[in-house]
Amino acid sequence: MPKELAGPLHQRGGAPWVRSSATIYVGGGLERPHVKIFHVPDCLFCGIAAGDIPATVVSSSARTVAFRDIDPQAPVHVLVITREHHANLAELAAAGDGLLAEVIEQAQEVAAREGVAEGHRVVFNTGPDGGQTVGHVHAHVLGGRPMHWPPG
Numbered sequence: 001m002p003k004e005l006a007g008p009l010h011q012r013g014g015a016p017w018v019r020s021s022a023t024i025y026v027g028g029g030l031e032r033p034h035v036k037i038f039h040v041p042d043c044l045f046c047g048i049a050a051g052d053i054p055a056t057v058v059s060s061s062a063r064t065v066a067f068r069d070i071d072p073q074a075p076v077h078v079l080v081i082t083r084e085h086h087a088n089l090a091e092l093a094a095a096g097d098g099l100l101a102e103v104i105e106q107a108q109e110v111a112a113r114e115g116v117a118e119g120h121r122v123v124f125n126t127g128p129d130g131g132q133t134v135g136h137v138h139a140h141v142l143g144g145r146p147m148h149w150p151p152g
């Protein structure tokens with residue numbers, strides 16, 4: 001990559017099409033361009049991923065963090081997030097790179113570690129009608145009590 005294209009966009013004058021001051025990295029060659037937003041200011045879960053906002057972290061990997069929900073809806077209620085910012089499941093799926101699979105793997109690891117591997121629920125609430133209140137993708141891992149169907 002030419003030197004003038006290396007590094008975060010915000011360190012080279014910013015990107016005019018980006019409205020927030022998110023840190024943007026451009027990687028890959030011209031044949032495979034992609035843009036990743038790693039950290040969105042004022043995003044609660046970006047803050048937790050960065051360690052700026054406290055959370056009870058139960059496990060983490062290079063690209064994911066799992067922490068206890070602050071308002072648990074079951075004896076086990078852990079959220080799995082990506083370290084880089086994706087607004088919802090559709091954006092995470094579109095990101096490729098096996099990141100969605102890694103979130104699911106981490107959710108399964110959490111379920112096993114919490115002793116609910118044989119009975120639990122993994123949920124991605126999406127959008128207002130889906131009950132999503134935090135705009136940074138997260139998988140809820142719920143267990144430790146019987147789950148009802150249909151959900152409310």
Ligand code: AMP
Binds near residue numbers: 055068070079
């Ligand atoms: P959702 O409503 O699906 O977007 O889920 C957001 C979840 O984040 C809710 O279950 C909240 O209880 C949880 N939550 C909000 N703030 C925090 C926080 N600071 N630490 C841990 N969990 C949080």
Ligand code: ZN
Binds near residue numbers: 045135
């Ligand atoms: Zn975020």
